[in-house]
Amino acid sequence: MKKVILILLSFMFFGFGNAQQQFDTVAYKSTYKNLFEKTAFGDSLTTENKIAGLSRAWAEAKYNFANFDLVPQVNWDSIYHAYIPRVLATKNKEEYYKVLVEFYKPLNDGHTLIVAPRELWDKMYATLPIKTKLLDGKVVITRLKSTEEVYKLLQPRTVIHKINGQLVKQYTERHIAPSINSSTPHDLNARLYSFFFTRGKLSEPVILELETPEGKLFTHSFPRKKMDQLLPATNDYSYKKLDESTSLLTINTFMQPDVIKLYDSIFKAPHPKNLLIDLRENGGGNGNNGFELIGYLTSEPFPMSKQIMRRYKPVQRAWGGEPDVLEIGEYDWMPHQKTVFKGRVIVLTGPDTYSAAEDFLSSFKAIKRGTVIGQTTGGSTGQPLTFPLPFGGLGVVCAKRDVQPDWTEFVGVGIHPDVEVQPTLAAFIAGRDETLETALTILKQ
Structure with missing residues (x-):
């Protein structure tokens, strides 16, 4: 009897056999998160650091770059192998980063690049x-x-x-x-x-x-x-009347949230008959700041660019399937402004119209709200993914592909204007703005 009681007590205190730990989802996620956040680069230009930096840049692009289909001639693994002896031959950090910078060039993407560490900026x-x-x-x-x-x-x-x-x-x-x-x-x-x-x-x-x-x-x-x-190139944004019926809104970046205040002041005041929006030097920023502007031009929900993303599933490779699952995001922007501008709108563009400015243009053209005049845009947008490299350098990979709401490609192509204007040197030296002149002529028609 005593033996039975001892056995029962052992089960009560120590469990029935060797209890196994349950799967810990928090620990699992944390482990894989640390794989991307922790780095093991040293400060010296050793063979190990040279290879580690190149390998990190290769792997981040291999598993995250959104536009490999636009460069079908690229064999990414072969390029990686070709660059191993090149990075090993570098004698200092400057040479090393010049090679790393060139490593990403075959990907032909303005949002995919290598940035040298700050200590090399003066060089x-x-x-x-x-x-x-x-x-x-x-x-x-x-x-x-x-x-x-x-x-x-x-x-x-x-x-x-x-x-x-x-x-x-x-x-x-x-x-x-x-x-x-x-x-x-x-x-x-x-x-x-x-x-x-x-x-x-x-x-x-x-x-x-x-x-x-x-x-x-x-x-x-x-x-x-x-x-x-360097001094700032120009004001981030400005607004001025060109004549009694036409005003010019120049936005050189969508990065600053303060631009929303400018929209508010413009559209709450008496409206001009015509509005010109100059995006020729707009290199991008936060796309939402561009969509807020469109929200003053229409009261109806409008489509944003379709977002195409890779979702890698390694188990599919083991099963003989496709490891990259295509994920498509489709969203509408819901305007919330009480005041809507109903006059004529013309947008001015050029090759420096880039990134979030192209996202703006993609939606603007989709709702056929006005005319686009100028030159084809730069043809690059998406979501940059950043990661550390040796000695404080930075890698950037475009991790999201965008297409226009009607599935028209513009990454690697650009968005074409409705009316093309190729500025000339003679006109510029004479102080003329041919793109703006064309816009004003169309308004008079």
């Missing part, structure tokens, strides 16, 4: 404080972003013929193009001859052969500036 990202543009095959200064005396010769409408003794096209192809990721040919030109044209070492001056608007030729040397010391 790779210093630049002149100017904005330039390619017109009729020539590079012309469109804006000076400095008040310093040393840059006073870099006035708008001045043409740049040579840089460091080389013709601009030869220089950009040799020194700038290898490090530039782009989605379309016109996107590449905008980047080569605009944003990154004078990028290089802070310690090395830039020698330019220039031609003034009056036709005077001269050569001059200019020091580069640190990237974080």
